[in-house]
Every structure is written in structure tokens, then in C-alpha cells.
Amino acid sequence: MLIIDCDTFFGYRANCPTVVSADTLIQTTRSDGIRYALAYSMKARTYDAQEGNDEVMQAATVHPEIIPVASVDPRTFDRLENEIARVAELGFAAIRVFPESQGWSVDSVLFSRIARACYENDIPLMVAVESPGKASSIAKRTEDTDVKIILLGANYNVLSEVLSTATAKPNLYVSTQLFVTPGAIELAVESIGADRLVLGTGAPEFSSRPAINMVMGAQIKESEKHKILGGNIGTIIGKSLTKLNRTLVESGFEQYAKRSVRGPIIDVHGHLGIWPFPMKVRTADDLVRLMHRRGIEKAILSSTKAIVSDFVEGNAELAREIQAYPELLGYVTINPNYPEQSIKEMDRYLKQEKFVGVKTHPGYSGQSIDSPAMRKLLPVIAEKKVPFLIHCWGHGEPSKVLRIALDFHDIPIIMGHGGVTAWREAIETMKAAPNVYTEFCSSRVERGRVRATIDAVGCERILFGSDLGLFDPIYDLGVYEEADLSTPERQAIMYDNARRLFGIG
Structure with a gap:
């Protein structure tokens, strides 16, 4: 198996306390079975492209x-085409551009200049969409x-547009990094072909x-996965490989297989419900079949309709x-805007x-999370003696959870998504409130987050959550696998903690 990651980097980041060296990049990618990394320098992105x-x-x-990827900043105006020609001649594999962080737009003559220069120098172009x-x-x-x-x-919000665009433009290729919805890989293969996915x-x-x-878990041909x-x-x-005098060599896949986590899982x-995104799971039957494929024994669900629309209709459905x-259990969804109906x-x-929960x-x-309207419902939840799952996303949100957790210490509170970018704040919340639990489902999970949480607070209040129904759980299984869980940690996080918390027999 040959795995090549086309989107990696190394270098100093001004907004991050750790410097990613080239050695660090190689160690982290190798641990996941990646043989080669197309990498750009953070210095080229943020300071000076040529340097x-x-x-x-x-x-x-x-x-x-490491296979080199160059970057250019079109704001330099007169150096743009020359730098693209220079790096193409040196054997760089591609040009990577960063319009958002640099303050320019792909819908501009600047992007047209970059694309034209890449075409003239026969070097691929990479850009986020x-x-x-x-x-x-x-x-x-x-x-x-x-x-x-x-x-x-290409996340699920834009995947329909991206696949539609790629269908019309055969020179476009699509990275599968954020293909998280069930069947996203299969739908992409059906629409643009496996030959145009990376x-x-x-x-x-x-x-x-x-x-x-x-990719490994997709229902496509083995040749398409390769x-x-x-x-x-x-x-x-x-x-580029010819200019660099490189020959690609496959590597063993043992390390990837060694880390794999499978069932039984809660x-x-x-x-359960309809999402307006490309996916192949729509019904309870679809969901249960996916669970069986991924080793999930039980899943605790809320109604999509209850969250985004009518919570009364959604709960009833x-x-x-x-x-x-028997595999499915439910959360009753509440809406603080309607306190009496929520009760x-x-x-x-x-x-x-x-x-089994709220x-x-x-x-x-x-x-x-800690609004007066929400606080009116918390005493009722405490009386019910069931876990309370709260969507917890972004800085400041775990601190709000902490405030209600300290005031209502009898409520087991689960931070859905674990704060995402605020995961360090979520750790501090868990340290301060023993009735707070976490799980990590998200499409962009910072490396090391699961292991850091275990090391800080232990594994007894960490649960497995995948956003099942919106996400294919095999995606978030990878987040937990990256933590190199011990056998006791795996058993606790994947099964025992949830069984105990929800009283699942």
C-alpha cells in the first residue's frame, strides 16, 4: 500500500506554542502509514515565499x-510568475496558495495569473475550497x-458544489480530507471517478x-482505494519526481493496522433524520447497517428535526x-425557548x-448554555437523573458548561464535540467538575487532543461519540486510534464508560 499525503506542512507558527520541524512531520505521518508527504513551509505561507x-x-x-510544495503570494505583484517558473524548474511538486490568510480572493485576476503561470510551467495548483x-x-x-x-x-457544506464543479471541469481533483458523511467517498467515485480523488x-x-x-472503509474497489x-x-x-530523481516506494502498513479500534462500541x-448534504444514510435501517459495519453495538440518538426545526415533532418521530x-436508544431534545413544552x-x-438522556x-x-432560560430547565433535568448532552463548540463554551456543572453537580454533563478548538479549556472544565464528560467528534481534530485529555483527567469520563448519522463513525474512530489507546483505555472509552453512565445492560 502506497499512501501519499498531498497536504502537509512544517515550520514556525506565530500563533502556536510549538514549532513543527521536518522531523516531526515525518514521525507523525509515518505513524499513520503515510509513506510520502507533499509539504509546504509555513514561512512561505506567512512571511516570504522564496525564502x-x-x-x-x-x-x-x-x-x-518529503516532496516539496511551493507557495506564492500574489500581493508581491511583480515576483509572481518568476517564482512559479523558478520552483517548477527546481522540481517542486505543486503550488499551494492561501487567499484567505493572505487577504486576497480566488475570484480575482490574481488567481487567474497564478493559474496561467502554473499551466505554462506544467505544475499543479492546490487551493482550499x-x-x-x-x-x-x-x-x-x-x-x-x-x-x-x-x-x-471540501467539507459537507460545500461538497455538492465541489463535486458539481469537478464534474464539469475534468482538470479538477478533490482531496477527501473532510469527506465525513456516510457514503461521501462512494458518491464522489460515482460522480467524478476514483481517478480524480486524492x-x-x-x-x-x-x-x-x-x-x-x-477511504479504507469505503465500499469501493481495492484498486480504487489504492x-x-x-x-x-x-x-x-x-x-516533479523525475526532476527530483525520486522513485516512489511502498511501505508496510503494519503500524496503521496495529492502531485500529473496532467493536464492541457504544x-x-x-x-436520526435528514441532513442536506451528500450522504447515503437516510433511514434507521441505513443507520443500523452502518453501525454493524463499524462495530457499534449501541447508539444514542437525537432527532435531527428536533434540533434544527420542530423539537416536538422530532422527538415523536x-x-x-x-x-x-434494539441497537438504538434516544435523547429527548429540549429547546429553552419553550420551557414548559420542554418539561x-x-x-x-x-x-x-x-x-436515556437529554x-x-x-x-x-x-x-x-448558561442562559436564564436554560437554567430554568436544569432542576428538572437533575430530577430525571439522566445524562445531559450539550453541543459544546468553541472558546468560552466549556467555561459555560463549568458554571452549570458546579451549580448542578448531580447532572452528568457531556460536552458534545469536546469544545473542538477549545479542547484545552474543556480539560480545565473536567478538572474542576467531576460530573463533566467529553467526546471528540469533529471534522477537524487537532492531533494529540485525545491523548492529552486522557493524560490530564484519566479515561473514566471520556466517551466515544461520532456524530453518527451526519458522520460515518469510522472517521471519528481515527481520532481515537491516533491516541494509541491501551487495552484498558480502549475498553473504558469505547464501551464501559457509556454503559455505566447510561445504565445500559
């Missing part, structure tokens, strides 16, 4: 695992060239295993749907054996 590009070429000369409209703008700005462009960061992970900042897991994981990008950068964060499936919903459903989503209700 940073020279730095990455020097690193590639010392480390054969994480926001709506970017893929379409890129297609419009490159109508007159067939330059190979790799679209990075692996990029954002290493070493982000964990590589989730993206690799999604293309996506390394074959396609190897072909795209063939000219998933404490799932959904969930209650009907899960009755036929009625808890009274109605928490009497039923299939409902869920709220501040992002959709518009009510802060």
Missing part, C-alpha cells in the same frame, strides 16, 4: 519522505486553461487517520423510529425505556 520555498526544498533534499462559491469561482477563473487543480478542504490530511496539525479510515490513497497524486506529480452522539431496533417532553419520553443544541436554539 520558505528554499527551506522546503532543503528539507526535501535531506528527507526523501472550504467556503461556498470558491469552487465555482475557481472554475470560472480557469476557463481558458487546463491546469491541474487540487481542491482541498488524500490530503492537514498533517501534522490535524490527525491523518480519520481521512485514511474513510488510487485515492497514493496512486493518483503519484501520477499528477510525475514530472456511540453516545448520533442523529424519533420515539417511533427507534422502537424496532412536558422530558416527562413524556424519559418514562420510556428507550430514552440533548440541547445552543447553536440552533440561540440560547447560551
